[in-house]
Amino acid sequence: MTAEALDRNNRASERKWRRRSLWSLLVLIPLALAVESYDSVKALLGNNDLFPRRVAWGESARFGGSDWKLTDLRGAFGMSNLPPDSVPVLADFQVKIGDPDLQKLWLGCKIVLVDKDGRRWSPTSIVSLKTPDNVGNCISAIFSGAKSGDTLDLRETFLVPKEATKSVRPSVSVASERPRFLLFQLEKD
Amino acid sequence: MLAVAVKPLVLTLRLWWRFWPQLVAMVLLGIVFGDLFMQVAARAALLNHMAGLALLTLVALTQLIVTVAMFQTLLPALPAVRAAQQAAQGESETGPAGGSARLARMITVALLPFFAYYAAWGFLGDTVRQYSRVALDMAPFGEGAGNVLDVLDSRWLIVSVVISWLIRRFATAMQKRGGSRSFWQIVVVICETNWIFIGLYVISRWKDEAIAWIMSRNIFSALQAAADGATHPIAGAFAAPMVPVEVTSVDTTTRLVNLFFYMLLPVIWLVLAALIYGYDVRDDKELMRVHRRVERLGERYRAIPKFLRDFAEHFISGYRSRYLPIANGVRITLSSGVVLIVTLIVGYRLIDWLAAWAWLGMTRLIGPHELDTWQVLSEGVSLLFGSPFQDSSTGILVEPLRISFLAAILETAFALPKRQVGESGQPSGPTSPAEAQHA
Amino acid sequence: MLESARSRLKAWTVAGIGTAAAIAAAGVLGAFGARHEPLPVLAPASQIDIGEWLLRPLKAYVTAEKYAYGTLLKPGGKALVLEVEMTNRTAKSTKDYFDVLQAGSTVVDPATKPFIVLTRDSTMSPELHPGMPERMAYIWQLRDGAAVPASFDLTVIRKTYKPRDNLYGLPGWFNPTPAGTLTIPVGAGPAGADIQP
Amino acid sequence: MMRKSANIVLLLLAVVFCYGLQISKPHYGDLIGPIPARGKLADTVVGRAFEVHAEKIEFARKLKVDQFGRQKVLTTGGVWAVVTVAFAARAESTVVSVASWRGPTGLTYDQTERLSFMNGLLPVAVDPGLPRKARLIFEVRPDQANNATLLISEKLVAALDSQAEISLGPVTITADGLPGGAVDTLDMAEPL
Known part of the structure; x- marks a missing residue:
């Protein structure tokens, strides 16, 4: 070569x-x-909560091993000592416990309000409204020791500007289901 | 004078343009396999720290193979280097081996000495740092389990070395018996790198202790005090503006030593490149020629009884193969002139500096995001410009350029007319690249 | 063949001896490294520079009150209070002073950590800011039934600044090592005068 | 001879240049550091998660505060610097928790921890559409008052997240070493 x-x-x-x-x-x-x-x-x-799963008004959805249902979403008007143009909003849920291992399934439980522009409000600590004794919130429910078949009433309180109250919808997410989350629709939707 | 500085830069760009697809592909392969092996090693470390360390050898090996392969890829475009290589090897091995087979041989031949040298200069420390970080991330709560390096202080290391020695023994036996040779050759290489890896890392830790001990003997303190006195006059009253202690506590000696090593590192890499090109790795003929007296020393050395020489070889050979290339490398570079060395140091450091600033620039370009999002984005930026930790960075935009630059410097050094004059004892050196290729 | 075997044996023997010598040398080096040099004895009435901090011991006393600078003490027990002027010499606010002073084990159980309080308003271990000297009180619970000592030993620990640590390459203060010891006289009570330089 | 000295000059230049490269190369801490969103006093500085608007700075020798119903006067080794700011969350409810004062020479003073009992200090939870005022209180050396920068971020480790950097502008230092306009006692009970 x-x-x-x-x-x-x-x-x-x-x-x-x-x-x-x-x-x-x-x-x-x-x-x-x-x-x-x-x-x-x-x-x-x-x-992160990335992919919504819409739940129609009055229906319940299986999420984190339990059945979640939005029972009420309303403003609490007429309170004093609040920032101008703000409204406290209460979100009430009824949860029928399926899998009782809440400490694992509900870890990182987060309930927020989402408006039409995608803005998100976390529960507030500024407003403290009196709640009935049998109503807890997402975090306290984890440690409530609820058994399969029990029904829990949950409530979260938010502070939202008046202009956003029309379009806010509650969403629920837990670590075991992320990146999917529940987005509840209202009666009028 | 300026031409010597510009020539390697032009050549760097030419090499890069001619070979970038191959180089980038190799860097990517290195990233993929290095990361997989790193994950395996860190997971193994959670079960047994020793196993993790042994598997870490594969990570180091991957990095080295990639580096060696990249340098070998550039070889066809480096006529002066090839000419020198062939002159050193003699006419015996100029068979027309096919591309991949040649590459495989080059890697196995160049790898071990390169690895030893690489380790001896502490570059493996980077791999060990990466490993510690990955293992720390994986450890459940960061306690005890995170410190995967505690095995380095343990006597069980000897067991690991013995095991790899036994495996190697077995592999060489199998190789002789003729069963799939290349497979056993790979086993032998892995076992040997395992020794080098563990052995040199342990030695380097001992060495650090020894140096720390020497440094603590106040040998340098007088010098340091004088230097510090010159740079920071005695602090004034409280009212004077406060200079934070972070600025004043790093003394001048440390700064100078750091700068020295900062500037030395490119030279070391040049020597590594020379090593990879097989430039008299274990052949001291070149060095012996340097000086008549050294040569006489060599003759006298050969007159020593064989068993004593065996013994000396036993201890020295490691050091000789470690320092001989340095001596040669320094010789090549020094004889190639200050301009080329300065080009090497400044150019190498400039690439490194630009890569760091490019990383920073990308963060500003992409803008702020949540940590989770940035965690994902940063992997993309790291792929381009190397890891933000800046240890053995292998960005696809940086690493090919760095390798091309080193090869270009080496080529320029070998092609300098001065060097060819220096070797006039031999049949006159190659005069044109074309001839060199045909030699 | 035999010849080569013999020379190899010799080589191995010599190599073995060499290795033993090397290990011995390393051991000696290690022993030197680990040798405890006597710590320098510091004067109590001086500015002590430990890198991050500039310390000036002011006074020490034992108190049997229920509260010392707002901290609730163990009922019935006594507490050793050491007041120190501390200056943060770094470029950032920090509270890296928890391990700076260690009281001798004759009076204080080494396992108990002191409360560290800003004397100005009894804030418990606040951050101290660059270049602003503050008077701090280290409060150690004395051993049960321990007599009030006339003086006590204190070890001062310093750290070294590294512009980049080994793992992540971030700056920080590392490697705590004893910088010196000092003996501080225990005064009568909170009203005692400061140690004068 | 000429050549030799030229070489030495070249080498020295290289050393100086390399020293420059060495000290100006950004390292890990810089690469993953916060990304500044810059502005001036009275500007609205828009970061990723929140907006901040620094309204005014006050300096004082002492602070009068209300602790659990009791009046208390707090002194300091330097001077108190109180910055009144307004926060607004952008897309999501967030908590702003870290602020520091960077003096002209780079000394960094974190928000004081001596007033943790007081309302209206960081950490502050802010919701979208509902701006909220807060006070940032620092203890600084008087010589660090002039041309200082206010750094505000959500978390302590704001890796590659935005950090508001508000330059506070010149402050005259009077003959007694205090910043100009410093009052003796500032009453924190006054509403924001």
Whole structure:
């Protein structure tokens, strides 16, 4: 084999490898990204409420091993000592316990109000309205020791600007179901 | 003078343009396999710290194979380096081996010495840091279980070394018997890297202790006090503006030492590149030629009874193969002139600096997000510019450039006319790249 | 063949001896490293520079009151109070002072942590701010039935600043090591005068 | 000879240049640090999760506070700096919990922990559409009052999240070493 032929050979094989590498990038770049970000994507999906599941008014939905139903959503007008143009909003739920392992299934339980623009309100600590003794909230329910078949009444209180009261809808999420969450619809929807 | 500085830069870009798909693909392969092995090692460490450390060898090995392979890919475009390589090997091994087979051979041949050298310079520390972080993340509550490196202080390490020695023994026996040779060759390489990895890491820890002991002997304190006195005059009264102690507590000596190593690292990498190109790794002919006196020393050395030489070899060979390339590397670089060394140091550090700023720039471009979101985004940025921890960073935009730059510097050093004059003892050196390829 | 075996045996023997010597040398080095140098004895009436903090011991006394600087003490017990002027020398507010002073084990159970209080308004362990000296009280519960000592020993611990730690590369103060010891006289009570330099 | 000295000059230049690169290279802490949203006093600074608007700064030697129904006067080794701010959440309810005062030379003073019993201090929960006022209270050295920057973030580790950076502008220092306009006692019982 002459030196020239050898050189030509090398050139050809280099071009071949260059072409192969270029094609392989199409696979390797997504693969590397997937391998590297697997844990982070898992954490992102496990910590955030991304995909809503709409629940029509009056219906109940299986979520975190129990059946959730929105019973009431109303404003508590006429309170003093509040920031101007704000309204306390009460959300009442009735939950029929299915799987009683709430400490695992309801971990990270979060009830928020979502309006038409996607703004989210967490429960407030500014307003404290008196609630009946048998009504708890999401976190206290976890430690209530409720058994399968029990029905729990839950209430959360929010503080919402007046302009948003028309469009807010309650949503429920727990760590065991994320990134999916429940979005309850009202009677008028 | 300026041409010497510009030539490697132009060559870097040319190399990069010619080979970027291959280089990027290799970096990506390294990332994928390195990450998988790292996960395996960290998970194993949760069960047994020793097993984790042994599996960590695979991570280090992956990084090294990728580096070696990248350098080897560039070889066809480095005529002066190839000429030197072939001159060193003699005419015996110029067979027209196919691309992949040649690559495989080069890797196994170049890997061990390169690995030893890489480890000896403490680059494995980066791998160990990554490993500690991954294991710490995985450990349930960060207590005790997180400190996966406690095994380094344990005597069980010897067991690990013995086991890998036994496996290696078995593998060489199998290899001789003729069963699938390349497979056993890989087993041997893994066992040997395991030794080097564990052995050198332990030694480096001992060495650190020894150095800390020496440094604590007040040898430097007089010098340091003088230097500090010059830079920070005695603090004034309380009313004077306060200079935080973070600024004043890092003394001048430390700063100088840090700067020295900061500037030395590119040179080390150049030597590593030279090592990979097989430039007289275990051959001290070149070095012996440096000086008549050294040569006489070499002759006298050969006159020593064999068993004594065996013994000396036993202890020294490790150091010789470690320091000989340094000596040679320093010789190559020094003889190639200050301009080229400065180009190397500044260029290497500039790539590194630009990568860090590019990372920062990307964060500003993408803007603020919740931590969970940024966690995902940062993986993408890291893929481009390397890990934000800046240890053995392997971004697909940075690493190919770095390797091309080192290869270009080496090529320029070998192609310098000065060097060819220096070797006039041999049949005159290659005069044109084309000839060099055909030699 | 035999010749080579013999020379190999010799080489191994010598290598073995060499290894033993190396290990011995490393052991000696290690022993030197671990050798306890006597800690410097610091003067109580001085500014003590431990990197993060500048300390100036002011006074020490034993109290049997129910409260010392707003902290409730164990009923019936006594507490050793050490008042110190502390200056944060770093660039950031910090409360990294919990392990800075360690009282000798003759008077205080080393397992008990002191309460650390800002004397100005009895705030329990607040952050101290850069370049602003504050008077702090370290309050140790004395051992049950312990006599009031005439003086007590104190070990001062310092840390070293690292611009980048080994794991993540973040700045911080690491490696607590004893910087020195000092003996502080125990005064009559809270009204006693400060130690004068 | 010429060549040698030229080489030495080149090497020295390289050393200086490398030192510059070494100290100006951003490291992990900088890369994952907070992303600043800058503004001035009285601007509305818009971050990712919240908006903040610094209304005024007051300096005082002492603070008069109400602790569990009892009047208390708090002194300090430096000077009290009280910044009145208004927060508003953007898309989601959030809690703003960290504020610090960065002096002109980079010394950073966290919000004081001596008034934790008082209302209207951080952490403050804010809801979308419902702006809320708060006080940020610092103890600073008087020489750190001039041209200071206020740093406000939701969490202590604001990794790659926005951090409001409000430059507070020049403050004259009077002959007695206090910031101009400093009062002797500031009453915290006054409504926001």
